[in-house]
Amino acid sequence: MRQFVLKVHSRCDLACDHCYVYEHADQSWRTRPKVISDETVSWTAMRIAEHVKAHALDRVHVVLHGGEPLLAGPDRLERVAAELRGHLDGICALDLRVHTNGVLLDERFCEVFAAHGVKVGVSLDGDRAANDRHRRFADGRSSHDLVLRAVELLRARPQLYAGLLCTVDVANDPVAVYRALTALEPPRIDFLLPHATWDTPPPRPAPTAYADWLIEIFEIWAADGGAPPVRMFESILSTSRGGSSLTESLGLQPSDLVVIETDGSYEQADSLKTAFDGAPATGLHVLRDTLDEVARHTGVLARQQGLAGLCGQCRACPVVDSCGGGLYAHRHRRGSGFANPSVYCADLLKLITHIRARTPEPTHALPSAALGALASGFGGGDEVGHLAESQRSLRRALLAAVNAELGPDGGEGAGPMVRRAWELITGLDGTHPGAVEAVLAHPYVRVWAAECLRDGRHAGHLANVAAAAAVRAGVTAALDVRVLGGAVHLPSLGALEVDPAGAGRTARPETGPAAHPAGRTARLEVSGGRIALDGGADLDPRACGEWPGWHPVRRLSAGGLSVALEDTDPFRDCHQWPAAGRLTGDRASAWQRAFAEAWALIESELPAYAPGLRAGLSVLTPLAPAPGGREVSSTARHAFGAVAAALPDDPATLALLVVHEFQHVKLGAVLDILDLYDEGDTRLFYAPWRDDPRPLEGLLQGTYAHIAVTDFWRVRRHAGPGRAEAQFARWRRDTAEAIETLAASGALTPLGGRFVTEMRRSVAAWLDEPVSEAAEAEAARSARVHRERWTAAVSPQV
Known part of the structure; x- marks a missing residue:
């Protein structure tokens, strides 16, 4: 159990008739x-904490609710929040919220x-x-002005503002309702269907x-670019694409x-509570029973069966993966219990079908x-996971394009290599998809594919990609691979040297860009994860360390994060600054020490960046030291997941370079x-921050970084004071200043305008810090x- 609604007060100061x-x-x-009593709060916090520990949960959500929770008063709510934080902080993340009618908020x-x-x-x-149709005091007075006052308090404190919850009434004008809500700039809107059952159906x-x-409302929302977030619409879009729902009222989770x-x-x-008297009861109590006992309750289990828990009509429905039968309570009918479609079945079918037809999935969103x-x-x-998934599709599309455009002739006589490599990759993708994905996720595979499609060169490197996937899969294969810079490079694994005649492994691989001559081919045999080149001695690239002629991709580890230290891939030299050659063992050890200290600093002092880095940073690429010891770092547009840098003397500087460059990623x-x-x-x-004038994308990238x-x-x-201050x-x-330049450029799309507005919010808060x-x-x-x-040097160009 990960979501907890804690009723802190059972009465309300409004008399909403719905x-x-x-x-x-x-x-x-x-x-x-x-x-609620302090004792009950304490036991609740303890029960949640023991459940978190028992199931190693990393996050739980607690909503303070009612009745009207603010009737409990600020002092009691402070004790409630402190009790929950005291038990849960340090063992899991706590998303703590309160849902209120806003009347008492001050x-x-x-x-x-x-x-x-x-x-x-x-x-x-x-x-x-619309609001006063239902949300009035018992004497009939309007609550609208008091609620607006509450929302204005939250708008002045955006860190507190979670969003607005709106119960649908079809007697209200939907456009007027939506415009009134969006005018209050909510971080999210929840549209809630009024609770009803087949025995007490909604007005229709x-x-x-x-x-x-x-x-x-959806049509207006879609035209506005999907802002602000509307949980119902986003849940339908997510589940339509195989993702999870954001609400218990939709989806099969x-x-x-x-x-x-x-x-x-x-x-x-x-x-x-809308179904029948006693419907939500379990007979269990926080003083006596654990949350594991709640999880075993038959009523709870009934809502955890997914598709199997739905009636036959729902299971056969084409939108069941999004609808999920609707809210469980809305299925109730005397005589058949909850074994029915939702009382809103026809509405959900039409709404989901409309959204799916209106928003096909030609691209990632x-x-x-x-x-x-x-x-x-x-x-x-x-958030970074969404980006990584879009990159996954993009890499696969690029590989397919290499096969389609260069497979017939391949340029450089590589057509047969491309076709054989494509057959091996597609076959492995069916039998060993994880092995294929591990290779394709290497940032410089996309760099190679983009260069290959641009100039037709190095198409045969697709065979090296296929060979690396075969090694990871542990299958048996034999194929011709491309030699570049005196070595056979296996993306994500390392480089195997060959001599000019192909009989030995003595020539050191060159470290220049991928503009090397295409070079010759070598015969590579793969079996059980081991490789043999042109009949020579074999080795296991997944297991061995340095071996004469074999240079594996090393890894850096810190705080549970592991990234590749990439100094072998020939396509890594795509950055603004030249890539370093193969590092000595001592130099690689220096990178490990610096990375460990830099990551510890990021986690302790810049924790907001750590989850995104964990999800997206996969490679650090050493750059050659710059003249005069200048600190240099870079990212490449096609190398998602890779940050390149010359190793600085100070690990704190490495931390800065990593978080800075990952912004570009x-x-x-x-x-x-x-x-x-x-x-x-x-x-x-x-x-x-630049001595040269920048195009709009360059300014956007620099400002974001x-x-x-x-x-x-x-x-x-x-x-400490001084330079840092x-x-x-x-x-x-x-x-x-740069944000305002972007905003005033007149070249931003509506989505770009929203993006820059959010950038401004972050920086504006810092302008007030002393x-x-x-x-x-x-x-x-x-x-x-x-x-x-700058003005004296370059302003005439602008």
Whole structure:
């Protein structure tokens, strides 16, 4: 169980006539304490913690709920939050939220929520007319103005603002409702179908009135680029593409939610209160029973059977993977229980079918929430995972293009090599897909494919790709492979030297770019993961270390993260600075020491970047030292997952280079699938960190990367005053200036405008942080000198 609804107060200050707690079949609220006790809270926190430890959960979600949770008062809610944090912080991530009608929200509550990291979701049904149709006080007074006041408090504190929850009423104007909600800039909108069953069906002026209402909103939402995120729509899109749902009301994933009432009783999803009296009850209690016992309850198990738990009509439905039978409570009918389709079956079928037809999947897309997280300059494992998946498809498309365009003749006489390699790769993809993916994921495979398609050279390297996959799969194969720079290179594994006559392994592989002459071929035999070149002695590239003539790809490890130290691949020399040659053992050890210290610094001082790096960083490529000991680093547009750098003397500098360059990796992947600017715009712009004028994409890339640079110095300045403080002062100033240049360019697409707005939000928050007058003066002086020098040198070009 990963989601917990904690009822902190069982009464409410509004009298909403569509409320499932007070207006439907289950009336157990009448016999429960108004307010949860401290003892019950403590036991709840302990039960969740023991469940987390027993199942090694990395994250749980807790929602403080009611009734109206704010009736519990700020002091009690502070104790609740502190108790939960005290038991769970350090053993798992806690996503702590409160769902409120907003009427009582004030500064004191906001202070409590900010102190304990509690995000706030507010119930609001739209404009005044829509909201006041149901959400009134018992005496008939409107709640609208008070709710708007609450939302404004949250808009001023975006770190607290979780979103808006809107119950659908088809008597309301959907466009007016949607526009009223989006005007409040919610991070997310939840549209909730009103709770109903077959015995008490919802008002229905037309057979698919709810679908028609939501489709009107979907069309506007899609035209606006999918912003703000709407959980229902994003869940349908996700499940239509094989992903998971974001809500329990859709999809086939097992329910993992438990409700704890104010008296400590465990209940199933409280939407079941609409079915019949006692429907959500389990008979279990937090003082007596563990969450494992709740998980074994028959009612809970019934909501964890996926497709097998649905009635025959649902199992045969073409949209069942998205619908999932709808919300469990909405299936209820006297006599047949929950073995029915949803009472909204016709609506869900029409809505899902419409969204699928309206949004085919010609390309990868980023969920709006993921795009927002990345645009802020951050983005965790899930967000970078979306980018990695799009890169996976792109790499495969490029390989298919190499086969289609060069397989017939292949240039350089490589046609037969390409065709044989393609047959081996496609065969292995069916039998050993993990082995194929491990090779294709190597960043320089895409670099090779892009170069090959551009100039037709090195098509035979596809055979080396196939051979590497065969080694990883442990199969038997024999094929001709390409020799480049005196060696046979197996992507992701290493390089095997050959002499000019092909009889030995004495020639050291060259380290220049992939512009080497195509070279000759060599016969490579693969069996059981071992390789033999032209009949010579064999070896296992997966297991052996250095061996005469064999140079394996080494790995760097730190904090559970392992990345390749790539100094063998001939296509790695695609960066702004030249790649280093094969490292000596001592130099490789120096990289390991520096990487371990740099990663420890990232995890301790820049933890927001660590999950994204874990999900996307796969290769570090050593660069040749720059003249004068200058610090150099780079990424290549086609090398997703790779960061290149000359090893700096200071591990903190390596940490900075890694987080800085990985910003380029992320943004490059975003630009592979989304249009953020007009590519026809050829103007050049001033960038405060460059001596040359930059095209729009270059300015966007540099600005995005300098969000991380600014954040690095923002954090590091607390280690002591001086250079770090001045660096923070300068880069926040210059990054903010560059963001405004982008925003004013007139060349951003609507999606690009949203992206830059999120960049601005991150940097704007840092502009208010205090720095010393000396640091501010030094930042202003540095910026002025750079601008004056740039203007004198290059402004006539712009």
